[in-house]
Amino acid sequence: MTTTAVSESIEQFRDRFVRITREVSRRIVGHEDIVNLTVTSLLAGGHVLLEGIPGVGKTSLVHTLADVLHLTFNRIQFTPDLMPADIVGTNIVQEHAHGGTFFEFQPGPIFANVVLADEINRATPKTQSALLEAMQDVSVSVGKTTYKLDQPFFVMATQNPLEMEGTYPLPEAQLDRFFFKLKVMYPPEEAMHQILERTTRDFDSAVTRVVDGPGLLEMRQVARAVAISRPVQAYAIRMTLGTHPDSPYASALVKRYVRYGASPRAAQALVLAAKIQALNRGEGFVSIDDVRAVALPALRHRILLNFEGEADEVNTDAIVNELLSTVAS
DSSP states (O other): OOHHHHHHHHHHHHHHHHHHHHHHTTTOOSOHHHHHHHHHHHHHTOOEEEEOOTTSSHHHHHHHHHHHEEOOEEEEEOOTTOOTHHHHEEEEEEEOTTSOEEEEEEEOTTOSSEEEEETGGGSOHHHHGGGHHHHHHSEEEETTEEEEOOSSOEEEEEEOOTTSTTOOOOOHHHHHTOSEEEEOOOOOHHHHHHHHHHHSSOOOOOOOOOEEHHHHHHHHHHHHTSBOOHHHHHHHHHHHHTTSTTSTTOOHHHHHHEEEOOOHHHHHHHHHHHHHHHHHTTOSBOOHHHHHHHHHHHHGGGOEEOHHHHHTTOOHHHHHHHHHHHSOO
């Protein structure tokens, strides 16, 4: 590819990214970083876990993103009595017109491009695990048959903080399949003014659809083609290894409080997200600062604390921030 073609590809990517985030921001106020990182995960082919107290706009963000994109959308409300078949679908008995019966597969709500798993940690672990195959392999198995899901496939799950009543912790294997974990904080005072002005007056909240499925897949290809040098990739690896207590890159907090560190999926997330950061800077190569910018959402949910860490209520964000200051770049 010529230099001119590369520059045009980067510019087109940046333009589309900005248009998507701008349209989402027409409805979502005070969460610009959350919006940017959510779109980053979508373009990297990953899934997002949004955590925050009720009422801070988690569900609205997902709805708005689906409206901005030319993609099919389904919502699954997770409750304690939700069953795996309610997510993936089931075989039902049908009658032939000439008599007799046969089984026909009835697809569940997981068969969509964008799936909102709302309050995912209110369902039992058995039901939560029904998402595992879909999130990892983009397919679901019912009986002896495997059904492929359409690309792009993107799961956005919302969860309430674990200390809230009626919540179950997500299985470690499922947490690892989320590209990012984003914490949606309470909006600042000025943002609250904008929220009230948009929701308590006659405000036009219509958004324009920006990109369709093939366009998103094209943007993914552009992101994966971004160059990354060996030293920058080595830094992403050191950051990942640094979350393990027996690693030479482990910090003091890791050695004291961590039971298990991040998996290789964390390094993949760091590199892919950093490539998208580079494109949004208008560059065709990844810098260490690009990796550092995405380390917190990529690593925070992949660090498992030991008993002492749980007892001392250690925040994994503090562990990642310490690694950012101690791991040599």
